[in-house]
Amino acid sequence: MNIALIGYGKMGRIIERIASERGHQIALIIDENNRDEIGVDDLQEMDVAIDFSTPHAAIENIELCFEANLPLVVGTTGWYDHLEEIKEKCLQGNKTLLYGSNFSIGVNVFFHINKLLAKAMNPYKQYDVQVEEIHHTHKLDAPSGTAITIAEGIIDHIDEKSEWVNDLVGEGEEVVPKKHQLLIESHRIEEVPGTHTVLYSSEVDQIEFKHTAHSRSGFALGAVIAAEWLQGKEGFYAVTDMFDFNG
Ligand SMILES: NC(=O)C1=CN([C@@H]2O[C@H](COP(=O)(O)OP(=O)(O)OC[C@H]3O[C@@H](n4cnc5c(N)ncnc54)[C@H](OP(=O)(O)O)[C@@H]3O)[C@@H](O)[C@H]2O)C=CC1
Numbered sequence: 001m002n003i004a005l006i007g008y009g010k011m012g013r014i015i016e017r018i019a020s021e022r023g024h025q026i027a028l029i030i031d032e033n034n035r036d037e038i039g040v041d042d043l044q045e046m047d048v049a050i051d052f053s054t055p056h057a058a059i060e061n062i063e064l065c066f067e068a069n070l071p072l073v074v075g076t077t078g079w080y081d082h083l084e085e086i087k088e089k090c091l092q093g094n095k096t097l098l099y100g101s102n103f104s105i106g107v108n109v110f111f112h113i114n115k116l117l118a119k120a121m122n123p124y125k126q127y128d129v130q131v132e133e134i135h136h137t138h139k140l141d142a143p144s145g146t147a148i149t150i151a152e153g154i155i156d157h158i159d160e161k162s163e164w165v166n167d168l169v170g171e172g173e174e175v176v177p178k179k180h181q182l183l184i185e186s187h188r189i190e191e192v193p194g195t196h197t198v199l200y201s202s203e204v205d206q207i208e209f210k211h212t213a214h215s216r217s218g219f220a221l222g223a224v225i226a227a228e229w230l231q232g233k234e235g236f237y238a239v240t241d242m243f244d245f246n247g
């Protein structure tokens with residue numbers, strides 16, 4: 001595949017290496033420095049775009065790929081307030097997009113088990129649930145996209161929780177959640193690639209369900225596999241569509 005890489009930062013550089021190892025060409029690199037010079041014509045020869053840029057830049061990049069009729073994989077987080085609007089544009093215009101808050105296989109298994117665990121815990125009201133995420137200090141968004149996906153999986157199955165609230169520890173006042181609110185506690189520590197924990201706590205015990213990324217390689221490999229999976233498809237997809245945990 002000829003890949004247009006949008007965002008050439010920590011993730012973009014690892015995706016470049018993994019895509020080459022899998023026999024693909026990085027035919028175009030779009031970064032903040034040259035973004036203003038890139039037009040629809042530059043994307044014509046590409047098979048797919050992979051965007052790992054910034055929460056602020058993602059929407060414009062998606063719209064450029066739509067204009068060029070170029071299928072794209074979006075790993076960037078922090079733009080999900082616009083998700084419904086983008087989905088509508090994608091489907092109405094017969095475009096192709098796959099997005100995901102986390103492309104690692106381990107986290108996608110975690111998302112699945114998280115929902116099963118929430119279903120199992122729902123009758124036991126003596127347990128309160130919260131989500132914790134730890135990421136490096138360069139991260140622009142809080143909570144992480146992965147933590148939001150985890151929280152949505154819990155809210156769908158725990159009757160007492162109807163929305164999430166975020167506490168970015170060390171920034172502003174401590175957030176104390178109301179009974180119906182699911183707390184997502186965010187920590188920013190040096191170079192941590194990404195750790196997510198779901199905790200169910202009662203007076204007598206605690207259940208901890210945790211995923212720790214040792215590096216960014218799992219995210220990058222998943223994004224390249226997603227770009228391969230998207231070839232020949234049309235429509236709006238989530239990364240979870242790539243997995244069948246019931247088969
Ligand atoms: N879904 C997943 O599995 C994962 C998602 N992510 C998400 O991916 C995103 C990128 O992460 P990461 O690589 O660590 O971040 P980095 O900050 O290392 O890289 C982002 C890159 O995007 C560039 N950029 C800025 N503006 C634009 C623009 N308008 N168009 C194109 N590129 C632009 C930046 O350039 P400059 O440095 O010059 O500003 C930088 O090179 C984040 O939102 C993160 O949360 C991260 C890991 C896994």
Ligand SMILES: O=C(O)C1=N[C@H](C(=O)O)C[C@H](O)C1
Binds near residue numbers: 135140143144
């Ligand atoms: O910014 C990061 O680094 C990461 N972002 C994604 C997120 O917001 O969930 C995925 C991963 O945790 C790393």
